[in-house]
Amino acid sequence: MTEGHIGWSDMIFVMEKKHTRRLKEKFAGQFNGKPLICLDIPDDYRFMDEELIETLKSRVSDYIEGPG
Numbered sequence: 001m002t003e004g005h006i007g008w009s010d011m012i013f014v015m016e017k018k019h020t021r022r023l024k025e026k027f028a029g030q031f032n033g034k035p036l037i038c039l040d041i042p043d044d045y046r047f048m049d050e051e052l053i054e055t056l057k058s059r060v061s062d063y064i065e066g067p068g
Contacts, residue, residue: 006030013060015041037063 006012006027011034014020020038039059045052 001027003027003030006034009034011035011037011063013037013039013063015039015043019043035063 001012001023012023012031014023014036015038017038017040020036023036039056041052041055041059
């Protein structure tokens with residue numbers, strides 16, 4: 001995550017509460033009212049794990065609309 005990522009984002013998702021804390025510490029005051037949303041998903045999955053992908057789709061869909 002960089003300041004640039006925060007700048008162009010509409011909202012920011014993290015998997016765990018500790019990620020929220022780290023971002024708030026590193027980028028204090030730079031969110032400019034943008035939501036920082038914790039999905040409460042344990043960060044213990046392998047890269048591109050199918051279960052993780054489905055969980056992410058489900059949790060994120062509460063906040064954004066999909067295509068169509």
